[in-house]
Structure formats: structure tokens, C-alpha cells
Amino acid sequence: MNSITVSCPGKVILFGEHSVVYNRLAIVSSLSRRTTCKVSGSEKQTSLCLPLFEKTYTVPTEILFQSLNELEQNKDYSEPLIKVLLVILQSVVSKNEFTNLKIEINSTIPIGSGLGSSASFCVSLAASLLIFFQKIDPIENKFTHEQLEKINTIAYKGENIFHGSSSGIDNTISTFVKFILLGYQKKLKNKNGIQRKTKEKVGRVRELYNQYQDIMTHIFDAMEQITVQFISEFTTKQLNTETSPLDKANQLCRICHDLLCSIDVSHPKLDPIVKIGQKFGMHLKITGAGGGGCVYGFLLPNVDYSELEQELKNANLKYFRSKLGGEGVKIL
Ligand SMILES: Nc1ncnc2c1ncn2[C@@H]1O[C@H](COP(=O)(O)OP(=O)(O)OP(=O)(O)O)[C@@H](O)[C@H]1O
Ligand SMILES: C[C@@](O)(CCO)CC(=O)[O-]
Structure with a gap:
């Protein structure tokens, strides 16, 4: 060959x-x-x-x-x-x-x-x-x-x-x-x-887990519930709900990001990005191990994100759109 x-x-x-x-x-x-x-x-x-x-x-x-x-x-x-x-x-x-x-x-x-x-x-x-x-x-x-x-x-x-x-x-x-x-x-x-x-981040979480097993167990359970809720939003028929699955996913991102911050896997440099997102109603969440890296958020239909993108550019922050x-x- x-x-x-x-x-x-x-x-x-x-x-x-x-x-x-x-x-x-x-x-x-x-x-x-x-x-x-x-x-x-x-x-x-x-x-x-x-x-x-x-x-x-x-x-x-x-x-x-x-x-x-x-x-x-x-x-x-x-x-x-x-x-x-x-x-x-x-x-x-x-x-x-x-x-x-x-x-x-x-x-x-x-x-x-x-x-x-x-x-x-x-x-x-x-x-x-x-x-x-x-x-x-x-x-x-x-x-x-x-x-x-x-x-x-x-x-x-x-x-x-x-x-x-x-x-x-x-x-x-x-x-x-x-x-x-x-x-x-x-x-x-x-x-x-x-x-x-x-x-390092996985090790740090392990230390926290060893120190505060009861608390960490609840946090991990809450994280799993977020996954479960997200799946159910996109797999069950919506009956008389006023909020769309993507709106809910946006909320779940906020809750999950805060839980990840609580186990110390965020980074101060991510905070301004999260704030810019919030200003435009987009809740950004750490993805992966954390300690830097990327945050992501869901693009809601019929929303113009050009101002958000402009603010990110002005702050010299890199971003990209991707299909899942x-x-x-x-x-x-
Ligand atoms: N295309 C590439 N060229 C050279 N090295 C690469 C390439 N892709 C990955 N690597 C190697 O992978 C390392 C990054 O691994 P790391 O696990 O830290 O990040 P990640 O895989 O992007 O994040 P995560 O595992 O949290 O999703 C780089 O330091 C480099 O050694
Ligand atoms: C932090 C972690 O959950 C995701 C890393 O991409 C570690 C892992 O699952 O191996």
C-alpha cells in the first residue's frame, strides 16, 4: 500500500x-x-x-x-x-x-x-x-x-x-x-x-471527592440529572410546554456550568466569556476537563447573535460555530 x-x-x-x-x-x-x-x-x-x-x-x-x-x-x-x-x-x-x-x-x-x-x-x-x-x-x-x-x-x-x-x-x-x-x-x-x-483536573476532582464524598456524590447526581433532563427534553413529545427544548438546554448549561465551578474546574479567564454570553441570553458552559479550554452554548433559532459575536471579537476572544x-x- x-x-x-x-x-x-x-x-x-x-x-x-x-x-x-x-x-x-x-x-x-x-x-x-x-x-x-x-x-x-x-x-x-x-x-x-x-x-x-x-x-x-x-x-x-x-x-x-x-x-x-x-x-x-x-x-x-x-x-x-x-x-x-x-x-x-x-x-x-x-x-x-x-x-x-x-x-x-x-x-x-x-x-x-x-x-x-x-x-x-x-x-x-x-x-x-x-x-x-x-x-x-x-x-x-x-x-x-x-x-x-x-x-x-x-x-x-x-x-x-x-x-x-x-x-x-x-x-x-x-x-x-x-x-x-x-x-x-x-x-x-x-x-x-x-x-x-x-x-491534573481529574486528579483535583478526585481529591475533592476523597475529602467531601457526601457532597460530591450529590453534585455528581445533580450533573447526571441534568443529562437525563436534557435527553428527555429531546426525546419526549412536548405537551403544552411554553419553553422549547433548546431554551431548556440553555438553562441546563447555566446550572451545569455552576456545578462545574463548584468543583473547581473553571478558570478566571472563562468568566468574562460567560458574562458576555449571559448579556445576550446565552448560557455558556465549560466542556471537557476545564481549567481553561472552551465553553459552549446553544444557538437558539431566530436569534441574531451578531452583537454577541462582535463583543467576543472586541474582547479578542476566539469562537466558532459548529454542527453537532x-x-x-x-x-x-
Ligand atoms: N493535530 C495535532 N498535532 C499535534 N499534536 C496534537 C494534535 N492533536 C492533539 N495533539 C496532542 O494532544 C495534546 C492535547 O491533549 P489534551 O488532552 O490536553 O487536550 P484535548 O484533547 O484537546 O482536550 P480534552 O482531552 O480535554 O478534550 C497536545 O498537547 C498535543 O500533544
Ligand atoms: C474530564 C473528563 O470527564 C472528560 C475529558 O474530556 C475525563 C474523562 O472522562 O476521561
């Missing part, structure tokens, strides 16, 4: 971040923003090209097949990205079968902003390597459920390197989803000791 290119989406956690780690229901959607990975054969050493970082890593084969412990000792290659490459590559192919590669990964997902850039990195890499080394053979460019399971399992190993520990929702969404996934939870496992923002529910991983 000369080359293969796949793409997969980022994600937005609508409701249930952090509480999902404690087995509460979450609701997550894929985004229309995506990551692409192109893998081609190379005469030279294996390279990982990351145009977004304007960086190319060249990695000798003997390094690619080292254990993580061995790699840890080697300062030149101990970055999380190289560890992720190693773990995913070694899950796909043995050293005997390996041939040098050029891997290029690009994305329209803002990196490190709670929109699943790391999971989409792992999913696109796992899928393209599995196809390149003929470990899976999608018929007419369509993956079977079993093939998707394989991609997801391998991607999860990489996501655990980025996050230290992960519920698995981000890679699952990025692999499978056409629309939304309800209530998903895997057991926490595999701590690799890598310091990441998401890992892009396709999962696909071959281009």
Missing part, C-alpha cells in the same frame, strides 16, 4: 464531564471539526510531521520498538507524542513486519481545548496504521463494527498516555459516532504518571 488517509472528529461533552468518571451518565457529541492522518511508506527513517506545531520528529526503528520504560530514559524521545506513537504502533505491528513510514497529522480542532484533539490524534493514527499494515481490511472504505472496536481499543491506549487516565469517552466518540452517545463509562486504569492538564454529530472515523 502506498498511502492511506483517514479522518475523525473532535467531540463536545454536552453534559456529564467529570461525573462520568464516577459512573454517572454523560452526553457527548462529535463535532464537524476533524483530524486527518496520512500514512505513507518511506525510504528513510520514520517521521511524524505535525504541521500545526511546525514540527517533524524523526524516530529510528530501534526507538519505535523500545518499551516505555526504556524510552523514559531517553530525553530526546520522551515527549508524550512519541510515547503515544510507540504505544499505538506497537499495538498494530511487530518489529519484523515494520517498514519505515511518513506520518502526517493535521487538524481543524483547537488543540488542548477540551474538544478531544488528543483522542482524535490517537484514533486517526490507530486507524491509518491498522489499514496500512493490513491488520484490518475495510470493504469499500467502510469499517465493520469489529474493526471500529479494534481502532478504539488501540486509540484508548494512546489517550491514556495523553491523559494519564481516561474514561474513554473521547476516543469512543471520535471512532464510532454519527450523532450522540449516551452514558458511557469505562473503568479508570493505567496511570502512566504523565502530567497533563486533563489529568459529524461522522466517526472514515477513510478519505
Whole structure:
């Protein structure tokens, strides 16, 4: 095979971040923003090209097949990205079968902003390597459920390197989803000791949980109720209600954001953005691990958001509109 290119989406956690780690229901959607990975054969050493970082890593084969412990000792290659490459590559192919590669990964997902850039990195890499080394053979460019399971399992190993520990929702969404996934939870496992923002926030919430278990239990239950209410708004017939499901979703965003603030996963820099939204009736909510990153809100029909957008621009804040529910991983 000369080359293969796949793409997969980022994600937005609508409701249930952090509480999902404690087995509460979450609701997550894929985004229309995506990551692409192109893998081609190379005469030279294996390279990982990351145009977004304007960086190319060249990695000798003997390094690619080292254990993580061995790699840890080697300062030149101990970055999380190289560890992720190693773990995913070694899950796909043995050293005997390996041939040098050029891997290029690009994305329209803002990196490190709670929109699943790391999971989409792992999913696109796992899928393209599995196809390149003929470990899976999608018929007419369509993956079977079993093939998707394989991609997801391998991607999860990489996501655990980025996050230290992960519920698995981000890679699952990025692999499978056409629309939304309800209530998903895997057991926490595999701590690799890598310091990441998401890992720090999840760890901070764990400390709070250990200290104030009764209070935190109620907060997580409340978060789950928000997920449940949101789902019921969009799945039950509306009987004589004056408020539309989207208006209710807007209110639920406010309640959920305040609950997330109460467990200390917000950031002072998010406050002015939330205030601008409030001024125009849009309740913005943290999405993902928090501690920075993105807030999101629902666009209500027949509302002109141009003034809100202008205020965001004036305050030098970045924003974008996105559709929910892009396709999962696909071959281009
Ligand atoms: N296209 C890309 N090019 C290079 N590195 C990437 C790319 N996408 C993701 N990464 C890696 O993923 C890291 C971001 O992972 P992190 O988990 O902090 O953020 P996120 O996945 O965007 O947020 P969250 O997991 O909370 O949704 C970056 O620091 C970088 O190492
Ligand atoms: C904060 C968290 O709930 C979402 C991170 O995108 C952690 C996880 O589920 O792995």
C-alpha cells in the first residue's frame, strides 16, 4: 500500500464531564471539526510531521520498538507524542513486519481545548496504521463494527498516555459516532504518571471527592440529572410546554456550568466569556476537563447573535460555530 488517509472528529461533552468518571451518565457529541492522518511508506527513517506545531520528529526503528520504560530514559524521545506513537504502533505491528513510514497529522480542532484533539490524534493514527499494515481490511472504505472496536481499543491506549487516565469517552466518540452517545463509562486504569492538564483536573476532582464524598456524590447526581433532563427534553413529545427544548438546554448549561465551578474546574479567564454570553441570553458552559479550554452554548433559532459575536471579537476572544454529530472515523 502506498498511502492511506483517514479522518475523525473532535467531540463536545454536552453534559456529564467529570461525573462520568464516577459512573454517572454523560452526553457527548462529535463535532464537524476533524483530524486527518496520512500514512505513507518511506525510504528513510520514520517521521511524524505535525504541521500545526511546525514540527517533524524523526524516530529510528530501534526507538519505535523500545518499551516505555526504556524510552523514559531517553530525553530526546520522551515527549508524550512519541510515547503515544510507540504505544499505538506497537499495538498494530511487530518489529519484523515494520517498514519505515511518513506520518502526517493535521487538524481543524483547537488543540488542548477540551474538544478531544488528543483522542482524535490517537484514533486517526490507530486507524491509518491498522489499514496500512493490513491488520484490518475495510470493504469499500467502510469499517465493520469489529474493526471500529479494534481502532478504539488501540486509540484508548494512546489517550491514556495523553491523559494519564481516561474514561474513554473521547476516543469512543471520535471512532464510532454519527450523532450522540449516551452514558458511557469505562473503568479508570493505567496511570502512566504523565502530567497533563486533563489529568491534573481529574486528579483535583478526585481529591475533592476523597475529602467531601457526601457532597460530591450529590453534585455528581445533580450533573447526571441534568443529562437525563436534557435527553428527555429531546426525546419526549412536548405537551403544552411554553419553553422549547433548546431554551431548556440553555438553562441546563447555566446550572451545569455552576456545578462545574463548584468543583473547581473553571478558570478566571472563562468568566468574562460567560458574562458576555449571559448579556445576550446565552448560557455558556465549560466542556471537557476545564481549567481553561472552551465553553459552549446553544444557538437558539431566530436569534441574531451578531452583537454577541462582535463583543467576543472586541474582547479578542476566539469562537466558532459548529454542527453537532459529524461522522466517526472514515477513510478519505
Ligand atoms: N493535530 C495535532 N498535532 C499535534 N499534536 C496534537 C494534535 N492533536 C492533539 N495533539 C496532542 O494532544 C495534546 C492535547 O491533549 P489534551 O488532552 O490536553 O487536550 P484535548 O484533547 O484537546 O482536550 P480534552 O482531552 O480535554 O478534550 C497536545 O498537547 C498535543 O500533544
Ligand atoms: C474530564 C473528563 O470527564 C472528560 C475529558 O474530556 C475525563 C474523562 O472522562 O476521561
